[in-house]
Amino acid sequence: MLRPLSYERGLSLFKEGGYEWSYFNIKLEEEPYLFKKTAAIALSASLLLSISAYAPQPLLTVSAAQLQQKVERAQSLFNTEHYEYATNEQIHEKIKKIASSSDRVQLKTTGKTSTGKELYTVTISTDKNPEKAYSEFRKLSTKDPKKAQEYLKKNNVKAPILIHASIHGTEFVGADAALSLIERFAYEKDAETSAILKNFTLIFNVNANPDGRKEATRFNKNGIDLNRDFLTQSESETKAVVDQIVEWNPLVLLDLHGYVKQRGKSAHPGLILPGTPPHNPNYEYDLLHKWMIQQAEAMEKELVAQRNNYESELYTTMEGTHIPLRDSEAGWDDYPPIYTPMYNMLHGGYSYTLEAPTNDWDGVRWQIDAVNGALAFALQNKQKMQFDQLEIYNRGLSGVHPTHEKDFFPESYLIPVDERDPYAAHKAVQHLLKNDIEVSELKRSVSIQGKEYPKGTYHVSLRQAKAGLANSMLWEGEDISVKAPAMYDISAWNLPELWGFERTAVYENIHTPLSPVKKVKENGNVSGKGPYLIPNTSVGSVALVNKAIKAGAKVSRDSKGNFYVGSEFREQLKKLSKNVSLDIVTSAIPEDAVSVKNQKIAILRDGGLGKVQSHAGTRLALLQLGFEVTELHPRDVAQKGLNGYDIFIYSGSRSLLSYQLSEANKEFGLQNGAEYEAFKEQLKKFTAADGQFIAIGSGGSQAAEQLGLTDIKVTAGKSNSNGIVTVTNTNSLLSSGYKTSDAGFVFQPVWYSNTDGKEVAAYFENSDHFFTAGYWAEHSQAKGKPVIVKDNDRNVTLIGLEAGFRNHTEHLFRYLSNAIFTQ
Numbered sequence: 001m002l003r004p005l006s007y008e009r010g011l012s013l014f015k016e017g018g019y020e021w022s023y024f025n026i027k028l029e030e031e032p033y034l035f036k037k038t039a040a041i042a043l044s045a046s047l048l049l050s051i052s053a054y055a056p057q058p059l060l061t062v063s064a065a066q067l068q069q070k071v072e073r074a075q076s077l078f079n080t081e082h083y084e085y086a087t088n089e090q091i092h093e094k095i096k097k098i099a100s101s102s103d104r105v106q107l108k109t110t111g112k113t114s115t116g117k118e119l120y121t122v123t124i125s126t127d128k129n130p131e132k133a134y135s136e137f138r139k140l141s142t143k144d145p146k147k148a149q150e151y152l153k154k155n156n157v158k159a160p161i162l163i164h165a166s167i168h169g170t171e172f173v174g175a176d177a178a179l180s181l182i183e184r185f186a187y188e189k190d191a192e193t194s195a196i197l198k199n200f201t202l203i204f205n206v207n208a209n210p211d212g213r214k215e216a217t218r219f220n221k222n223g224i225d226l227n228r229d230f231l232t233q234s235e236s237e238t239k240a241v242v243d244q245i246v247e248w249n250p251l252v253l254l255d256l257h258g259y260v261k262q263r264g265k266s267a268h269p270g271l272i273l274p275g276t277p278p279h280n281p282n283y284e285y286d287l288l289h290k291w292m293i294q295q296a297e298a299m300e301k302e303l304v305a306q307r308n309n310y311e312s313e314l315y316t317t318m319e320g321t322h323i324p325l326r327d328s329e330a331g332w333d334d335y336p337p338i339y340t341p342m343y344n345m346l347h348g349g350y351s352y353t354l355e356a357p358t359n360d361w362d363g364v365r366w367q368i369d370a371v372n373g374a375l376a377f378a379l380q381n382k383q384k385m386q387f388d389q390l391e392i393y394n395r396g397l398s399g400v401h402p403t404h405e406k407d408f409f410p411e412s413y414l415i416p417v418d419e420r421d422p423y424a425a426h427k428a429v430q431h432l433l434k435n436d437i438e439v440s441e442l443k444r445s446v447s448i449q450g451k452e453y454p455k456g457t458y459h460v461s462l463r464q465a466k467a468g469l470a471n472s473m474l475w476e477g478e479d480i481s482v483k484a485p486a487m488y489d490i491s492a493w494n495l496p497e498l499w500g501f502e503r504t505a506v507y508e509n510i511h512t513p514l515s516p517v518k519k520v521k522e523n524g525n526v527s528g529k530g531p532y533l534i535p536n537t538s539v540g541s542v543a544l545v546n547k548a549i550k551a552g553a554k555v556s557r558d559s560k561g562n563f564y565v566g567s568e569f570r571e572q573l574k575k576l577s578k579n580v581s582l583d584i585v586t587s588a589i590p591e592d593a594v595s596v597k598n599q600k601i602a603i604l605r606d607g608g609l610g611k612v613q614s615h616a617g618t619r620l621a622l623l624q625l626g627f628e629v630t631e632l633h634p635r636d637v638a639q640k641g642l643n644g645y646d647i648f649i650y651s652g653s654r655s656l657l658s659y660q661l662s663e664a665n666k667e668f669g670l671q672n673g674a675e676y677e678a679f680k681e682q683l684k685k686f687t688a689a690d691g692q693f694i695a696i697g698s699g700g701s702q703a704a705e706q707l708g709l710t711d712i713k714v715t716a717g718k719s720n721s722n723g724i725v726t727v728t729n730t731n732s733l734l735s736s737g738y739k740t741s742d743a744g745f746v747f748q749p750v751w752y753s754n755t756d757g758k759e760v761a762a763y764f765e766n767s768d769h770f771f772t773a774g775y776w777a778e779h780s781q782a783k784g785k786p787v788i789v790k791d792n793d794r795n796v797t798l799i800g801l802e803a804g805f806r807n808h809t810e811h812l813f814r815y816l817s818n819a820i821f822t823q
Contacts, residue, residue: 074216076170077664078611079359085172086179088210094179095122095206102186111240113211114221119240122204124185130201134160138249142465145393152386159251159386161378162244163371164205164340166256167227169212173356174256177367178206196375199382203248209237217608223616224807230343231493232808241340245347246436251389252378253344256367258356264327267319269357270366272296273341274325275334278483282472283345284395286403287388291350295377296323302373303366310362330484336493337472346469348392350385396467409467410505413474414448415458420583423540424501426520429458437470440514448506459514474503477724477773492723492774497743500538500811524577528586530567536737539624539810540580542817546626547576549598556593557821561736564589599820602645605631606652607668614652618696618804621813634670638679642686647820651696651804654703680707687795694797694819698748701798710791712758712798717749723774726765727787733822734761734788737814741765744801745809749776751785751800762788788815
């Protein structure tokens with residue numbers, strides 16, 4: 001717990017400030033703590049004697065002269081409470097002061113946001129160079145965990161604990177709690193603080209989403225929920241945390257969130273993971289679970305012990321908090337590795353989401369008390385927890401997984417490389433390496449299961465410390481529709497299927513020399529005198545096409561969806577393709593090829609309905625493909641129309657068409673019925689004038705039907721159904737570049753009927769097993785149904801697959817470019 005000021009120092013502070021104690025909401029410069037009683041008190045020195053009964057109030061460091069200055073803060077209408085949280089500038093100023101005045105504290109910039117704001121990490125340790133002090137044991141732990149366990153028996157190794165605050169920008173309390181905790185461990189010298197710093201290195205990501213905090217949005221500036229990005233790792237903010245986790249292998253990760261006021265049993269505000277079943281089968285869950293449930297209950301115990309220090313009745317009467325694994329059957333699972341804690345669990349760490357009940361100072365205090373409970377528990381059980389983390393690594397290296405079915409983990413995976421376009425395989429391998437997964441390559445060819453794998457094929461052994469993480473990224477997933485009544489988020493994420501690279505699970509030892517891979521080399525090549533063929537095979541190849549168009553090249557496209565660039569563009573093509581690893585060859589331009597021009601593209605903007613930017617993933621996918629995209633608010637479309645645009649994309653919530661939204665959502669939709677009718681007429685006018693309307697996913701498809709843009713009938717599944725499907729592609733240009741039988745992804749699945757006379761580009765495979773992984777109990781009704789259709793008479797294309805989902809489904813991105821290039 002945080003320690004109170006002494007009576008003498010408290011009295012001095014009180015006299016120096018010259019303010020009424022009950023009004024005092026800001027501490028003076030250089031003072032690490034200020035305490036505010038939960039009930040009103042008289043202004044007398046005698047009552048200051050009871051200062052030790054006061055609860056900690058994390059507050060801003062300002063001078064007395066600044067007390068009357070008003071600081072502008074964005075507030076979210078989605079929050080039911082509001083308070084004067086620390087702004088980005090105040091956070092930075094405060095941690096700079098602390099770092100300059102405490103020899104325990106190191107302040108580093110560990111990355112930047114998508115807009116260039118710095119991401120600050122505060123490391124607190126009694127070691128002058130904590131990274132160096134830990135590095136040798138860190139290496140030993142994954143190379144020889146048995147030896148590391150023996151070392152632990154005779155030596156005290158400071159374990160790293162990562163406290164990750166406010167990844168959602170509207171959850172302000174996390175960063176404010178982190179500031180208060182940093183102050184404690186920077187300055188205090190009591191026995192408990194000293195013991196914690198003797199045994200742990202504390203790492204604080206003080207403000208994990210500065211852009212979200214500045215604008216009071218859950219997501220970052222790119223519209224991505226960073227706490228859904230830990231598998232994709234598309235955002236710079238996520239990559240910075242991944243680098244930390246790889247460097248430190250945190251023993252404990254505490255992810256500070258909000259807000260869960262009441263879930264389940266009364267008098268149990270807030271929520272602390274571990275989560276409900278189903279659990280990701282790639283965890284060594286028995287080793288994680290036994291400590292996580294105990295540590296969560298230790299946090300709960302500390303919260304209850306401190307309840308008299310809170311102000312509101314919600315807290316002063318609390319008897320516990322909600323721990324999903326203990327208190328719920330389903331609905332708050334830890335299945336997908338897309339969240340910060342779940343990702344760290346695959347690195348062997350005991351990891352928790354801490355959901356504060358309210359957005360106020362009591363919520364801040366709740367986070368502080370919960371973290372203190374976690375630290376006290378870790379102090380009592382450190383060596384045993386470290387031992388079991390090492391046992392997770394030992395299981396990976398030995399290939400012995402006692403709680404898993406036989407052959408759940410293969411011996412290894414092979415990732416062959418398409419020599420013409422190695423883009424997807426190269427991206428996958430680079431991603432694996434970045435995530436601390438060992439990769440090698442075959443030094444000579446080998447035959448496995450009757451198939452020849454040439455020299456240079458990538459090899460990922462599952463006899464490595466982080467086998468669970470490697471398998472989670474490369475396995476085929478599972479259908480968990482019967483394992484739970486509900487899922488919190490996605491239930492399948494298969495990188496091979498959704499990023500578009502081949503992998504083979506191997507259940508035998510490979511007897512061929514291997515060479516470790518440290519970095520993937522990108523080597524583009526342009527051969528011959530031209531014209532040049534650019535195959536429609538990857539995001540990289542389409543991005544190259546768009547670069548060529550913007551550079552002034554004459555580009556054409558044949559009936560198979562491939563692209564051609566004239567011989568006069570040879571030198572520029574060589575420069576543009578330098579880092580693409582694409583083998584561009586000379587090929588005659590087919591007679592059926594048609595000219596491709598630069599398209600003016602608009603996408604309907606979701607400003608944050610329900611705290612989500614539902615169009616953001618598709619927008620980022622289009623940018624990766626090399627297109628320029630303009631975002632338009634629904635009101636802009638209604639009032640100004642779409643003159644000057646060739647393509648209009650609707651990839652987001654159907655509710656963007658609504659004018660009956662909640663107060664928090666009103667700013668993102670239409671204002672009234674007249675504006676809705678105007679929006680409808682503008683879309684009809686646009687498509688009648690040869691503008692192309694492209695709908696993505698369930699929301700866009702239902703919007704197209706509602707607006708009367710097509711007579712295709714749209715049927716949608718349940719909103720929480722999602723997963724990997726097998727689709728059958730036709731010879732349509734809309735599905736060019738894909739195999740006849742290929743993978744897709746759905747989220748609230750959608751399919752079409754009344755398609756006679758329409759161009760059907762893809763169907764859900766007409767098989768009882770077309771749904772291969774995820775959560776979709778009623779999938780049989782969609783078997784064999786159309787999922788990509790073009791209504792050529794009305795210039796409307798419906799893509800039922802989530803082709804741009806959270807910037808993750810990269811293999812499906814080319815359905816977007818196909819639709820844009822197909823007139």
